[in-house]
Amino acid sequence: MTAQPLRIARTDDAIDLDAAESAVADLLVALGHDPSSEHLGETPRRVASAYAELLTPRSFSLTTFPNDECYGELVLARDIPFVSLCEHHLLPFSGVAHVGYIPGERILGLSKLARVVELFARGLQVQERLTKQVADWLADHLQPRAVGVVMEAEHSCMSLRGVRAAGTTTVTSALRGLLRDDPRSRAEFFALTRTT
Ligand code: ZN
DSSP, X not given: OOOEEEEEOXXXXXXXXXXXXHHHHHHHHHTTOOTTSTTTXXXXXXXXXXXXXXXXXXXXXXXXXXXXXXXXXXXXXXXXXEEEEEXXXXXEEEEEEEEEEEOSSEXXXXXXXXXXXXXXXXXXXXXXXXXXXXXXXXXXXXXXXXXXXXXXXXXXXXXXXXXXXXXXXXXXXEEEEHHHXXXXXXXXXXXXXXXX
16 A cells, blocks of 8 residues: 655644743733733743644644555544634633545545544634534545544533533534435435434
């Protein structure tokens, strides 16, 4: 089998750490705290670097292989953990993703499904768009016969504040190709992801 690696990095975010650090210091002042106090001295730097980390996916190489065995069934990676930042509150939402596809001419290194989830999770997001982006990206880059993505997440903006609905899970899904068009494939996918 010949591998075809393709370097994947997201470069649309320009993060200015110094500016973020001074903005966090301003936020602390606005919230009634003194960023020059002994306890908060390092906080602006830590917060800025924490956000930078949450907004920056690790680059990876996308390795695909020819589907020599003509495997035509579902390939599914279940319970891929992810964390993302809600673009409405800058608070994290986190949970698991189930990502599957039915191969066409090429198959993908299995660990890459988790990397694709991270590629889009590390950014300001809403869960609906995140789910769709993972599905669209796989459909574009792999040209499989089907793609299915289910994401289940708890949003801290919902569990810690507002309605304080702790333990509530939001489920989103995006289906492409056979998984969208063929009821039997779709039923199998949802049975395997344990969702309905
Ligand atoms: Zn939110």
